Amino acid sequence: MSSIYVVSLGCNKNLVDTEVMLGRLEEGGHTFAHSPEKAEVIIINTCGFIAQAKQEGINTIFEMLQFKPSCRAVIATGCLSERYSRQLMEEIPELDGLMGVYQYSRINQCIQEALEGKRPVYTGGTPAYLDCFASKRKLATPQYMAYLKISEGCNNHCGYCAIPGIRGKYTARSFDSLINEAKMLKALGVKELNITAQDITVYKDGDKGLLELIKALDSLGFEWLRLLYAYPGRVSDELLEYMNNSESVCNYLDVPVQHVQDGLLRAMNRHYTQADITYLYNRIRSFNSGWGIRTTVMTGYPGETSRDFNSLLNYITIHPFDHLGAFVFSPEEDTPAYNMEHKVRASTAEVRLDGIMLRQGEISHSLNQERIGKRYRMLIEGRDEQSSQYFGRCFFQGPDVDGKTFLSADAFLRPGDMVNVVISDAFAYDLYAQLV
Known part of the structure; x- marks a missing residue:
């Protein structure tokens, strides 16, 4: 061997x-x-x-x-x-x-x-391993957190995306296999379970959809359940209500909108409109629990005009997202967008990307400032050797992609510990806290 x-x-x-x-x-x-x-x-x-x-x-x-x-x-x-x-x-x-x-x-x-x-x-083949995770998986994440992949492939066929050609058509894992794997992860000491897929909102196994799955996972006793990669046009009011009322399902949603101009959304084959995005955004913000909303946007899609870009910039200013990632359109072989006319210069797309991220830095700083003085539950992830500060995340901060919360404390804390903190200072992406 x-x-x-x-x-x-x-x-x-x-x-x-x-x-x-x-x-x-x-x-x-x-x-x-x-x-x-x-x-x-x-x-x-x-x-x-x-x-x-x-x-x-x-x-x-x-x-x-x-x-x-x-x-x-x-x-x-x-x-x-x-x-x-x-x-x-x-x-x-x-x-x-x-x-x-x-x-x-x-x-x-x-x-x-x-x-x-x-x-x-x-190469080739079908996702035959989908229901074999529980006995054939060795975690590469810290022991306190794990991902639960609930499906494979994708049927959305967005105009820019090569994933359906690589991963194939959408295939859901069985409800029972997911619950069994989640139980195994809970037994291993996992406290934060992150639900992921190319599109979690389309999950269906018989008469059980995403809401039924989340309810079943919620009953297993995890500290946090987090939903990643939710398709904006398919997030139901019932799901949002359940998330808002649950003690362990994080009031956090990752909804990659890609753009807000209806013409570009149609060209991307995204099955929703700006009005749908706004409805979802306002519905989430109507809750009084300080939800964290993450999104992703794209610059430089074929046909994107300066007016389209400015509309996107204005939209995220009026409808501020807590976390936003952005990327420049990448023409991929075997996708409809690859041969589209009215291409945007790469240099122009990069400038637009910089503009989005500059504005988002201001937005994130403003939203984080509003959290000063508020109390949250914090997951400890480690300790910085130079500053001796602990670092981790609150419910509105997803793993890897969002900022960190830093904590000054004399107490001995271990990765995976959950502590109560009050936010004492805030910057564009990171927060500082004290024990309470």
Whole structure:
């Protein structure tokens, strides 16, 4: 058996795939190296969503290839491998093997064949592993938090998105398998369970939809349940009411709107309008619990005019989001937007992106200032060695993508502890707090 070093790139859904692979590797008798220098086999689980992610994957592959020959095999897996298998194997002859997104059950076989010099390539297939997570998954997150991927693939077919071509059509996991896995995660000590998928709102298993799933998960006793990747046009009032009244479901929603101009939304094949976005926004803000709302927007989509951009900028000013991520449109092969006319110059799209993020910094700072003096429950994630301050998150801060809350305290606290704090200071993305 071999010593394995695994690099996981991309989104939290890809991280879950990495954890599935780790479980398979452990079952196969392999051990794990803490650095690539000490590994016999290196696996890079790649992302292939946009140009920047693809470049990161390629750069990481070449970075890991530098550890050969002490490393006997370098294997690429994930979205980039699924999408560009032939090109990767032809253009990077040093690559020893390749595996797509639905072949993780064969990871041990792939390693063996790679070590034998066969350069295996496993792509295609169907998400047959979806109901096998509970017994074949090794967490790569801190013990106090985990992701629960409730489905695979996507049927939305947004004009810019290559995911349906990579991950295939939407396939929901069974209700029972999700509850069983959640129970397993709870037994491992997970306190924050983050519900994720390409689109969580479309979840359906028989007569059980997302609301029924959230209610069942809520009964298991997690400290926090968090909903990620909610499609703006499908968030029901019933779901929002339940979230607002639940003690453990975070008053936090991740709703990537992409844009607010109806013409661009139609061109993107997003099935909602600006009026729908505004209704959802106002509905959430009507609650008095300080909800955290995260969104994502895109600049430079074909046909976006300066007026469209200014409308987007004005919209987020009038309807401020607590957290906002933005990216420049990336033309992806085999998507409708790839061949669209009226393309926006990359330099123009970058300037617009900078404008969005500059405005969002002002918005986030203003909204965070409103939290000063208010009390919240804080999840401790660690301690900064230089400042000796603890850091973590409150319910309105999602993992990895949002800011942190810093805490000065003489008490001994461990990662995963939940403490009551009062916000004492606030900046654009981070907060400072004291124990109460």
